[in-house]
Amino acid sequence: MIYLDNSATTRPYPEVIESFTKVATQYFGNPSSVHALGSEAERLIMQARENIATLMSVHPREIIFTSGGTEGNNIAVKGTALKYRKRGKHIITTSIEHASIHEGFKQLEANGYDITYLPVNEDGHITVDQVKEAIRKDTILVSIIHVNNEVGSIQPVKEIGEMLAQHSQVLYHVDYVQGIGKVPLSIREAKIDLLTASGHKFHGMKGTGFLYVRKGLILEPLFTGGSQESQLRAGTENVPGIVSMARALRMTLENIEQNISELEKLKQRLMNFLSQMTEVVINTPVHDSAPHIVNFSVPGTKPEALVHLFEEYNIYVSTKSACSSKDASASRILIEMQKEEKVTKSAIRVSMSAHTSEKEIDAFCLALKEILTKKIVIKR
Known part of the structure; x- marks a missing residue:
């Protein structure tokens, strides 16, 4: 998992x-x-x-x-x-x-x-x-x-x-x-x-x-x-x-400095991958953002469908915050950040911890690439 x-x-x-x-x-x-x-x-x-x-x-x-x-x-x-x-x-x-x-x-x-x-x-x-x-x-x-x-x-x-x-x-x-x-x-x-x-x-x-x-x-x-x-x-x-x-x-x-350093590396690895994907819009700011959160959108897709497709790879991510993830409406946060409607309605959040490994991030990237390549994401 x-x-x-x-x-x-x-x-x-x-x-x-x-x-x-x-x-x-x-x-x-x-x-x-x-x-x-x-x-x-x-x-x-x-x-x-x-x-x-x-x-x-x-x-x-x-x-x-x-x-x-x-x-x-x-x-x-x-x-x-x-x-x-x-x-x-x-x-x-x-x-x-x-x-x-x-x-x-x-x-x-x-x-x-x-x-x-x-x-x-x-x-x-x-x-x-x-x-x-x-x-x-x-x-x-x-x-x-x-x-x-x-x-x-x-x-x-x-x-x-x-x-x-x-x-x-x-x-x-x-x-x-x-x-x-x-x-x-x-x-x-x-x-x-x-x-x-x-x-x-x-x-x-x-x-x-x-x-x-x-x-x-x-x-x-x-x-x-x-x-x-x-x-x-x-x-x-x-x-x-x-x-x-x-x-x-x-x-x-007690291990916060080392943990932050590792999270920053993982975040950058994921951001670099996402930036190369034409189907993806990255919502997390490059500067002044936490090392453990990466939010992105795949316009034209249902984020909840994408979440379930990741489950088939035994990968667990979320849409919005846990408190509102079952709400299918657009992200209030992204709306306030003046994002386009197609972006606000298709956001995925990846959030890591000190236990997350480089291998796991690579597996996530490969799964996302396969899902989008096969065009099996349910459209809105």
Whole structure:
């Protein structure tokens, strides 16, 4: 099997599964229970929080455990909007955010908030000046995706953060779900207030994630009940998921430089091949894009049909993001990048991981060439 859908989810490290199983079977107590089994579970959570904080160069109390990127994004955005609504109801974001942000803002708009969606250029990028010019007296939040989940474009989040430092009333959220482990980012240097990460994007288990909340910052909780996670996220913690996620993050970051270097080589190899194919339009920008994502279109074809044809070669890729891949409509991201309709409706995403080999990329290229040569792709 050749798995090239790592932006949707990654295969958990064997060591991560081992940690999950051990904790789930031996330390299954509720962390809120006062007996010894509960205390052991609580200790494991504290240790995982400290480990993740160290890896991210932040304070342990700034790490809030969640169920993943969607929940983290919703807590960050809606928690800020609700808490600071008396200060203002204006929020700035981009037109190519992940669905969990985009739809969240649509919901806030329906409730009286004013959202500015910054347009991107043909490479899927915004500028610092765009953000600066959009700031108003009633702006309370800027939320920017670090690495776009469909095309891999990287936004200048560090430069935006430095500019926003001059606007103390504006909080800064970064969706780091696709960037973590592939595109290094310093939370402190970028002056970020809120940052979202998801465990299953860096070889952890599904249903795990964390939200960085700058110390001293108060958000309105979306879930109420117990006092877990500094009263920001009520509910019994997923202890095995949290512990195994901390291990996955450590394993991912300890080899990050080598992994990025290898991914860059694979990406360039694939891009070179695709650039020679007249039937293909490459959507991923050449500059300022992540090393693990390559998005391209084969105009005139149904992308879902192409995905299934790759399955016959035991190769797994995707169309749009996993959250919207079953939607046959055109890619919202590519539309915002001013691509032609025939391109927006025929996109394929190849996403790699540190486990992807040169041999697998070559096999994908050969399969694509055979499929298009035989003209067996179902036309629209």
